Amino acid sequence: AQSVTQLGSHVSVSEGALVLLRCNYSSSVPPYLFWYVQYPNQGLQLLLKYTTGATLVKGINGFEAEFKKSETSFHLTKPSAHMSDAAEYFCAVSDTPRNAGGTSYGKLTFGQGTILTVHP
């Protein structure tokens, strides 16, 4: 079974400051890892994902995350926060391996979410 722990339910940073959102996971199989962002009353938008290959993954809006197997972590960072980054962020792990037809991600286990506040 998979699980995801996001350290810190609320993170507050100043505009222009480094953003660091922490995520640790547990998985019995090589994981697929994801970061999603959710704005109020909206669905989820994929920021980035790790499947295989390069452990440093770059996503949209200047975000990136590094898969560290030894630490079972997948922390999300952004060098300089913008006001528009204020939202809730979810880390997730997929427990579905590749299907017969190719790569397919299955059901996700989400972390508890981290609300990012950016102040001027």
Place this chain on the structure above:
Amino acid sequence: GAVVSQHPSWVICKSGTSVKIECRSLDFQATTMFWYRQFPKQSLMLMATSNEGSKATYEQGVEKDKFLINHASLTLSTLTVTSAHPEDSSFYICTCTGTNTGELFFGEGSRLTVL
């Protein structure tokens, strides 16, 4: 643009009524659809997995007779909340995956409020 559409976005209903939420994949065939529920200030919890043409698989603790899922075609899945009660008020989100896309796509979510 959105590749997965959910309808309705918002619904308010009286206790005891049934509500149907649709999830459509717009430009790909969704062989598998997942339904999640998100209570206020909480994370998303998987409710069920549905594959086209077969019965849905429900997660532990989710009542299959209360949350009816139909995945009759490769582009449409529906979630019906039967005899809704205030505790069913939540944000319901579908996600779709297809063998050709290899990706997961999220619907915009449906906010259900039961009075």
